[in-house]
Amino acid sequence: MSRPMRLGVIGAGLKAADYARGWVHMPEVAFVAAADVSGASLARLAGICTAAGRPAPHGFEDFRGMLAACAGELDAVYVSTPHALHAEQAIAVVEAGLDLLLEKPMVTTVPEAQRLVEAQRRSGATVVIAFQGGLSPLVLDTQRRARGGEFGELVSVAAVIWEGWSNAYAGHWKQRPELSGGGFMFDTGAHMMNTVCLLADADFDRVSAYMGHRGKPVDIVCAVSARLEGGALVTFTAAGEGPPGCASHITLFYAGAIVRIDAWGGWREISVAGRAAVREEAEIRDNPMKSFLAIRSGAAPNSSTVDNGLRFARLWDGIKASAAQDGASIRIGAETS
Template sequence: MSKPVRLAVIGAGLKAAEYARSWVRMPEIEFVAAADVSEASRRRLADICGAAGCKAPRDFDDFRVMLAECRNDLDAVYVSTPHASHAEQALAVTEAGLDLFLEKPMVTSVIEARALIEARSKANNVAVIAFNGALSPLVQDTYRRASAGEFGELVSVSATIWEGWSSQYNGHWKQKPELSGGGFMFDTGAHMMNTVCLLVCSEFERVSAYMNNYAKPIDITCAVAARLENGALVTFNAAGEGPPGCASHMTLFYSKAIVRIDAWGAWREIELNGKSSTREIAEAAHLENPLKSFLRIRRGEEENLSTVENGLRFARLWDAIKRSAAHDGESVRISDIG
């Protein structure tokens, strides 16, 4: 068996702790170091490792110090911090020549996306964005079949996502714009936008968007109408307030098929040439442990569809949505975004 991947964590919060409980039992990885401004979060991660009979990772309150001191003892870094921190930390990991597994959304702007792509090109490292959808076998199969022309030409897309997000995260960093980079559309809605960005196989051309903040400093609901360069039309609806729970439903209309799928790639239904299929369900392991996909990609066993390049398409869309919403739905041309 090959040596385990020596992994560091930047951001040892609740998401990292949730994953660590299963990751620490994987023989394919070894937790080497962890950086977080919270001592309690670092201690929790150390306790998780200890409970599994593993050595606690080296402990740092500054990710820069961790990268400087541990660079030669690492192979890859998982970044799980508030969204606005992603760009700086992902760049630092990439410039250190380490492979990167970065929580969604990739970055908060086109400028940051371009900087990360440039750094990745120079370092030639592996960079995977932890979007469950792009790493889902059902989404990947849909992408390949659509790209091969099996479904015919894309006509339009209708995508919706909803969650009792406003109440659930009241007072949380996700509702502080200086940390989050956006509201519900940029947080949970990022899964919807990213999966659509991948599946449409086209750049966006124009976007018109409306948001309602419901007296909060970030968007709670968002409605978007867009046109792709290939001529297809796309609508997004993100509803961040409502009953408990979270779900999504996306329908892609093609000239030969209708594909219904959720943002995370957990299920799919296909109508092809007038014949319907039963609902397909993805294996839970693909959704609950995306690190396995990262490791397969790193070994060259799986194509990486969750790329920094798709992250740039996502960033262009998000910048256009923000600009349009700030001007009461005025249509924004993506080429003006950069």
């Protein structure tokens, strides 16, 4: 057996701990180091490793200290920190010559995305953004078939996502704009926007957006109308207040077919020539490490790239700029770059 991938972790919070409980049993992965400002989070991650008979990773309070001390002992780093911290940490990782599995959303602004894209190109590091939809076989198959012309020209897209997010994350860092970079639309709604960016397979041209905060410091509801460079029209609706639960519907209207899919790529329905659609289901990849390992080894293409992250960032900056101007039409790539 080949040597396991030597992994560092930046951000040992609940998400990282949840993944670690599975990853620690993967012989392809060895936890080497972790950085977090919380000693309790580092101790929890160490306990997960030792309980599985694995050595505890070296603990650091500062991620730069971890990279300086352990870069020669690492192959890759998983970053799972508040959104506003992603850019600095991700760029530091790839500049250290390490591969990167980065939690969604990639970064919070277009300039950050551009700097990460440039850093990745200089280093040649493998960077994968941990979007379930970006790694979903149903999303990727839909993209492949659309590119092959099976469905005809894309005419319009209608995307909806909802969750009882406002109450579920009350007081959480996700509702602190200086850490989150946005509210519901940028958190759970990021899955919807990212999957649409992948399937629309084109840059956005213009966008008009409205947001409502409903008494919170971040957006809870968002409505967006947009146009792709090819002329297709796109609408996004995000509702982060309501009963418990979370779901999404994305409908892509092509000249020759209607495709319905969810933001995470868990199910799909394709209707062609008026025939009733049959629902297909796929396991949502809640373990992105398997995909990351396959991409690093060359066994699978990277379908969740920094380039799509830049397209996403341009859309998000346009949405923010429009909402700040009460729905004004914003040209993507001009005012937002």
